[in-house]
Amino acid sequence: MKNIFTACVLTAALAGATTSARAQAAIEFGPRLGLNVSTVKESGVPAGQFSQETKSIVGVQVGATLNVGINDNFSFQPSLLFSQKGAEFVGSFDFADNPPYKTSIKVTATPKINYLELPLNFVYTFGGHDGFQVFAGPYAALGVSGSGSAKGTIETNDPDLIAAGATGSFPASLKVEFGDKQNDNANNNSTSNTLSATVTVRRFDAGLNAGVGYRVGPFQAQLGYGLGLVNFVPKDTDGNDTGSKSYNRVLQLSANYFFGGK
Numbered sequence: 246m247k248n249i250f251t252a253c254v255l256t257a258a259l260a261g262a263t264t265s266a267r268a269q270a271a272i273e274f275g276p277r278l279g280l281n282v283s284t285v286k287e288s289g290v291p292a293g294q295f296s297q298e299t300k301s302i303v304g305v306q307v308g309a310t311l312n313v314g315i316n317d318n319f320s321f322q323p324s325l326l327f328s329q330k331g332a333e334f335v336g337s338f339d340f341a342d343n344p345p346y347k348t349s350i351k352v353t354a355t356p357k358i359n360y361l362e363l364p365l366n367f368v369y370t371f372g373g374h375d376g377f378q379v380f381a382g383p384y385a386a387l388g389v390s391g392s393g394s395a396k397g398t399i400e401t402n403d404p405d406l407i408a409a410g411a412t413g414s415f416p417a418s419l420k421v422e423f424g425d426k427q428n429d430n431a432n433n434n435s436t437s438n439t440l441s442a443t444v445t446v447r448r449f450d451a452g453l454n455a456g457v458g459y460r461v462g463p464f465q466a467q468l469g470y471g472l473g474l475v476n477f478v479p480k481d482t483d484g485n486d487t488g489s490k491s492y493n494r495v496l497q498l499s500a501n502y503f504f505g506g507k
Contacts, residue, residue, distance in 0.1 A: 271314035272505060275463070277324055279306045279499030285332040286473075289489045297336040301496075304329025304357060310501050317373050322366045328386065330450075330493050331357040331393070346403035356393035356421050356444050362386040364454050378458035384471065386450040391421025395442055417441060423448040425479050427487075447477040450493055463503045471495035 284301040308326035315321060333355045340348040366382035395417040399406075406412060418441045422428060428445045456469025473493030481487050 271312075273312040273463075273503035274505055275310060275312075275501055275503040277306070277308050277310045277326065277499055277501045279497060280304070281306055281329055282496040282498075283330040283332060284494050285334075286492045286494050287490065289487075297334060300333040300335065302331050302333050302355060302357065304331065306362075306497065306499060308362075310503075312368075312501075312503055318369055318371070320368045320370070322364075322368050322380070322382075324362075324364050324366075326360075326362045326364065328360045328362040329357055330360060330495055331355065331391075343403060346401065348399065348401035348403055348406065351398045351400075352395065353398075354393065354395040354419060354442070354444070356391060356419060356446075358388050358391040358421055358446065360386040360450060361389050366454060368458070370460060375460050375462065378460060378465075378467070379456075380458060380467065380469070381453070381455040384452055384454050388423050388446065388448040388450070391423075391444075391446070393419035393421060393444070395419045419444065421446065426484055427479050427482050445479050447475070447479055449475060450477060451475050452493070454497075456497070465501040465503065467497075467499050467501075469497045469499070471497060 281304040282301050283304060285299055287297075287299065306326050306328040308324055308328075310322055310324040313321045333353065335351070335353050337349060337351045340350075362384055363386070364382060364384040366380045368378050368380040370376050370378045397415045397417065399412050399415075401407065401412055420441065420443045422443060422445050424445050425447060426445070428443045450473055452471060452473040452475065454469050454471050456467055458465060458467030458469075460466075471493065473495075476490045476492060478487060478489050478491045
């Protein structure tokens, strides 16, 4: 993680040194607004009767971008963004140990993590100042907060469970915290019908961005993909590696308006 962060800093410093040597470099600055369609790529999740599906969620990104012209076609665009990422996790478990009755439990959790993100993109515009673009570059991000929701659903044809009222949906509040070890206080009964859950993730994220765009005058629109390279699953409560890995994956649609320039 430190190597990725150092690479981002060195990239910014190198680009700054290069552009400062060009007296004619055009410098522009402006707001950036957009949407993230994010999900999580998982590996090493233990197999068994419990099955899990991961779905995408929508978040926002808002911030500002600096555009530094390197030559007629190349520019360097660092941004500072508030960026939301996360996913919807749907897990199910089937019990068949009380035949002929069957019971299934379905749990849906939707954590959303708010990051302060620094993408460092190099942009090539085919038409010079205006026209079709391609871009790529690294990014680094720090988690600043998080929240979410969760729900459990129990379905059964077991008359004893039905009589006990152990069926239906049970909402839960979901808290996201940052740390290098999992919180063993994952489920707490807050009321008879409502649960609270805590999800622990690592704070730092970094990876690569790439995509395409188009610029007309001061307006720029870009469609990109963010490939997270840092596993944000912490160690277990005893400090051991869980073997599970999770990485951010984000489809990004953004728009800029630039002030300044030649």
